C-alpha cells in the first residue's frame with residue numbers, strides 16, 4: 001500500500017480550470033497546497049489553500065511564491081507548472097506582443113518557477129509536473145506560438161529529468177481538449193462554433209471531451225509512490241484523439 005506523504009505543493013494558475021482541479025485533488029490527497037494567479041484570491045477557493053497573487057512571468061513573483069510556500073509549509077517538494085495562455089494566430093499574423101505574452105507565460109514563467117525551486121529541491125528531493133499540450137506534438141492550425149511554446153515545455157521536462165535526477169522526478173502531461181475557459185474561447189473563435197465542437201468531439205474515441213479532473217487524476221498518480229520509476233516522460237491525456245489522427 002502507498003505510504004501517504006504530505007508534500008508542500010505549488011500549483012501555478014489555480015484560479016480556475018485545470019489548475020483548480022489539480023489544487024482540489026492535491027488537497028484531497030492530503031498535501032499542503034499553494035496556488036496563484038494574477039488577480040485576487042478567488043472566493044470559491046478552499047480555505048485549506050494558500051493563495052498568492054503572482055504573475056509567473058515575473059521572476060520576482062516566482063520567487064515570492066516559492067518563499068511564501070516555504071514559510072507556510074516548509075521546503076517545496078512538488079511544483080505543478082499549469083499557468084498558461086494561448087493566442088490563436090499563424091506566425092505571419094502574430095505580433096511582437098503576441099510573442100511576448102505566450103513566451104513570457106508559457107516558457108519564461110515555467111523557467112522562473114523551476115529555477116526558483118530546483119536548487120533546494122535537488123538537495124531534499126521532489127517532483128515537477130509541467131502541463132504541456134497535444135499542440136506541442138501535433139500542430140493545431142493557427143496556434144503557431146502556442147504550439148511552439150508547448151513543444152518547448154516537453155523539451156525542458158526531459159532536460160530537468162536528466163539534469164536533476166535522482167533527487168528530482170520531472171514529467172509533463174499533454175492534455176487534449178479539456179472543457180475550460182481556454183477551450184471554450186478557442187471554439188468561440190471558429191466560424192461555426194457548434195460545428196467545430198461537433199467535429200472535434202467526433203475525433204474522440206472515448207466519446208467525450210476531457211474534464212479538468214481527468215488531468216488532476218494523472219497529477220495525483222504522478223505524485224504518488226506508484227510513479228516512483230517514472231521520469232522524463234510526457235503523457236498524452238486526450239481521450240484517444242491523437243491515436244485516431
Ligand code: NDP
Nearest residue numbers: 013015016017018037038055056083084133177178180182
Ligand atoms: P484557463 O485559461 O482556464 O486557466 C489558466 C490559468 O492560468 C488561470 O488560473 C490563470 O489565472 C493562470 N495564468 C495565466 N497567466 C498567468 C500568469 N502570467 N501568472 C500566473 N497565472 C497565470 O486554462 P486551462 O485551465 O484550460 O489551461 C491550464 C493549462 O493547461 C495551460 O497551461 C494550458 O495551456 C493547458 N492546456 C489546456 C487545454 C484545454 O483544452 N483546456 C489543452 C491543452 C493544454 P489568472 O488569469 O487568474 O491570472
